[in-house]
Amino acid sequence: MDRIYLDNNATTIVDPRVKEAMEPFFCQQYGNPNSLHSFGTEIHPAMRLAMDRLYCGIGAGDQDDIIINSCASEGNNHVLKGIYFDLIRQGPKKEIVTTQVEHPCVRNSCAFLETLGAKVTYMPVNADGIVDPDTLRRHIDPDRTALVSVMWANNETGLVFPIRELAEVCREKGVLFHTDAVQAIGKLAVDVGRVPVDFLTFSAHKFHGPKGIGGLFIRKGLKLTPLLHGGEQMGGKRAGTVNVPYLVGMGVAMQLAVENLDYEERAVRRLRDRLEDAILAVPDTMVVGNRELRTPNTILASFRGIEGEAMIWDLNTNGVAASTGSACASESLEPNPTFVAMCISDELAHTGIRFSLSRFSTEDEIERAALAIAHSAARLRAISSSYDKGK
Amino acid sequence: MAKNDLIGGALWEQYSAKVGERMNNPRHRGEISEEEAKALGARLVVADWGAEACGDAVRLYWAVDPATDRILLAKFKSFGCGTAIASSDMMAELSMGKTVDEALKITNIEVEHSLRDNDETPAIPPQKMHCSVMAYDVIKKAASVYKGVDMASLAEEEIVCECARVGLRTIREVIRINDLKTVEEITQYTKAGAFCKSCLRPGGHEKRNYYLVDILRDTRAAMEQEKLFAQADAGDFSAKNLIQKHRAIEKALDEKIRPALAADGGSLEVVDIRESEGTVGVYIRYLGACRGCISSTKGTLQFIENLLRQELADSIRVIPL
Numbered sequence: 001m002d003r004i005y006l007d008n009n010a011t012t013i014v015d016p017r018v019k020e021a022m023e024p025f026f027c028q029q030y031g032n033p034n035s036l037h038s039f040g041t042e043i044h045p046a047m048r049l050a051m052d053r054l055y056c057g058i059g060a061g062d063q064d065d066i067i068i069n070s071c072a073s074e075g076n077n078h079v080l081k082g083i084y085f086d087l088i089r090q091g092p093k094k095e096i097v098t099t100q101v102e103h104p105c106v107r108n109s110c111a112f113l114e115t116l117g118a119k120v121t122y123m124p125v126n127a128d129g130i131v132d133p134d135t136l137r138r139h140i141d142p143d144r145t146a147l148v149s150v151m152w153a154n155n156e157t158g159l160v161f162p163i164r165e166l167a168e169v170c171r172e173k174g175v176l177f178h179t180d181a182v183q184a185i186g187k188l189a190v191d192v193g194r195v196p197v198d199f200l201t202f203s204a205h206k207f208h209g210p211k212g213i214g215g216l217f218i219r220k221g222l223k224l225t226p227l228l229h230g231g232e233q234m235g236g237k238r239a240g241t242v243n244v245p246y247l248v249g250m251g252v253a254m255q256l257a258v259e260n261l262d263y264e265e266r267a268v269r270r271l272r273d274r275l276e277d278a279i280l281a282v283p284d285t286m287v288v289g290n291r292e293l294r295t296p297n298t299i300l301a302s303f304r305g306i307e308g309e310a311m312i313w314d315l316n317t318n319g320v321a322a323s324t325g326s327a328c329a330s331e332s333l334e335p336n337p338t339f340v341a342m343c344i345s346d347e348l349a350h351t352g353i354r355f356s357l358s359r360f361s362t363e364d365e366i367e368r369a370a371l372a373i374a375h376s377a378a379r380l381r382a383i384s385s386s387y388d389k390g391k
Numbered sequence: 392m393a394k395n396d397l398i399g400g401a402l403w404e405q406y407s408a409k410v411g412e413r414m415n416n417p418r419h420r421g422e423i424s425e426e427e428a429k430a431l432g433a434r435l436v437v438a439d440w441g442a443e444a445c446g447d448a449v450r451l452y453w454a455v456d457p458a459t460d461r462i463l464l465a466k467f468k469s470f471g472c473g474t475a476i477a478s479s480d481m482m483a484e485l486s487m488g489k490t491v492d493e494a495l496k497i498t499n500i501e502v503e504h505s506l507r508d509n510d511e512t513p514a515i516p517p518q519k520m521h522c523s524v525m526a527y528d529v530i531k532k533a534a535s536v537y538k539g540v541d542m543a544s545l546a547e548e549e550i551v552c553e554c555a556r557v558g559l560r561t562i563r564e565v566i567r568i569n570d571l572k573t574v575e576e577i578t579q580y581t582k583a584g585a586f587c588k589s590c591l592r593p594g595g596h597e598k599r600n601y602y603l604v605d606i607l608r609d610t611r612a613a614m615e616q617e618k619l620f621a622q623a624d625a626g627d628f629s630a631k632n633l634i635q636k637h638r639a640i641e642k643a644l645d646e647k648i649r650p651a652l653a654a655d656g657g658s659l660e661v662v663d664i665r666e667s668e669g670t671v672g673v674y675i676r677y678l679g680a681c682r683g684c685i686s687s688t689k690g691t692l693q694f695i696e697n698l699l700r701q702e703l704a705d706s707i708r709v710i711p712l
Contacts, residue, residue: 349446383468385469386443
């Protein structure tokens with residue numbers, strides 16, 4: 001049975017072209033780029049090319065920094081903790097404004113900084129599942145707010161935040177703005193030349209690059225205390241030998257992501273919409289968020305009367321990989337904070353299933369997935385104590 | 392466990408093959424209709440437990456022979472995760488063929504054990520024990536429906552840990568008998584708190600009437616009190632603390648000495664008790680006729696000291712002030 005991978009918001013397949021580009025940097029060109037001898041220096045052209053691709057991919061200028069790090073969790077920690085050391089600890093700006101639906105790496109970093117004296121405001125999302133500029137405006141106090149951090153697109157729902165407008169509000173108020181763009185790169189146009197963000201984070205494995213490498217954009221002239229202290233790598237802003245093969249891979253992945261944006265917007269969206277239509281054709285189902293307001297690849301669906309873990313178990317048995325935010329499927333059994341913040345009913349918090357496509361998803365896969373979903377829903381509803389047909 | 396904990400995503404790997412099999416193909420899923428029950432000459436019992444909002448709900452159907460109270464057929468429906476489906480299936484299976492009273496003895500642990508592939512390996516991970524294994528509660532509910540009684544009347548005692556089904560009395564006993572000092576020890580001895588951990592302390596998955604931390608604290612406090620009382624009442628004077636010694640001395644004085652002194656119009660009071668190097672110094676002040684009495688530093692003093700030594704301990708020395 002050919003398995004169908006519909007969990008691309010968790011991670012993606014590495015594009016074979018990315019893997020190929022990485023290949024020479026394991027056994028042939030393995031020098032440390034900080035070495036002065038030829039083994040080190042021969043790496044530099046490939047690194048420069050990779051950096052060019054990253055800068056070009058997000059529209060960064062030569063005077064901006066893109067710090068290469070291990071993942072978006074690291075980048076987000078770097079921004080939040082850097083701001084703590086640079087601003088909050090000194091006062092009087094002691095506040096971080098963020099949302100209730102951020103990824104755990106932002107939420108838990110904020111919670112940690114609260115224990116050190118930072119004040120954190122978690123903005124609610126509106127009926128559309130996003131934060132609008134007026135809400136942000138109300139929550140900012142230029143005398144007290146050190147940083148605003150809002151994700152570009154939500155990992156669970158795919159809902160896209162109005163990042164340009166939010167960044168402009170911050171610019172106007174003179175407050176620093178960070179966005180976690182992990183779910184945006186490769187799905188939406190991300191251009192820091194047009195969107196005045198100060199910090200932006202991304203991770204290669206969400207756009208068909210390898211796991212374990214990411215980037216942090218820092219607008220020119222901004223200071224950010226390092227998270228990792230050590231050698232002079234990344235201009236002293238992030239110590240640790242650069243993961244050369246992965247940087248090369250991330251560069252190619254970024255270029256491919258940008259080249260495929262149009263395909264993503266048309267073809268992936270079309271497949272996503274087809275799957276969504278098939279899901280909605282199953283009685284008593286719903287999908288969270290207007291599809292026009294979402295990344296082109298994401299569906300968060302709810303099947304009434306079916307608990308999420310049971311559903312993904314059944315789908316997995318039938319070769320379809322999806323994910324659930326159901327508390328019963330997490331190691332801790334804690335409810336998913338995003339679902340709680342979205343004010344979605346308690347039932348949805350236990351029934352939500354996320355399907356996320358990629359440019360590698362095929363028409364045939366989507367057809368088969370749609371059948372498997374309908375089959376699982378029917379089987380589990382037949383055993384469900386809380387689903388009666390026609391109710 | 393550390394090495395195994397670092398990778399994560401191991402939830403499903405902790406399910407036994409039997410759990411997986413029953414998640415995929417539950418044998419006793421479905422309903423029993425009035426007609427089917429009637430055809431068996433049985434009474435239909437339907438019981439619901441849990442709530443969708445909590446993530447797990449189960450409905451149990453029994454066809455019970457009214458003459459023998461025997462459960463002829465059992466089926467279930469479940470809104471729940473895979474483990475809830477598998478454990479409900481096993482619960483239905485275990486109840487079949489038993490009388491209602493026998494079924495009431497089925498525990499969640501028994502359901503879990505029946506789902507194991509081998510004796511040593513748990514069928515489901517500990518955190519899933521509580522919320523997904525609801526056998527005992529729904530059976531109790533079904534039995535109460537069948538008997539037409541209140542569910543609470545079927546509970547033989549207060550259950551502190553639903554997962555391992557350990558009662559309040561057992562936990563208190565184990566703490567006392569084994570002189571347990573930590574919650575971890577209670578878990579080691581009884582398995583209470585080893586699974587969903589709701590009963591360890593407030594703030595877990597579920598609100599409980601009793602938490603192990605409180606039971607431990609209260610039982611230890613009661614034990615401490617009893618120990619003090621026992622000490623106070625014990626014959627061994629040297630084991631008593633200062634206050635208890637004072638009491639014992641006053642008691643001996645009241646019973647044996649003060650009446651004799653009073654016959655001569657005198658008395659005494661204890662001013663201080665000082666312990667040093669194995670002796671207990673009792674500092675007294677004579678009152679009434681005893682004051683200035685010539686015998687008070689000689690014969691009477693000797694009498695008092697001998698009597699206290701005889702009654703309480705040889706280590707006592709009486710010092711008049």
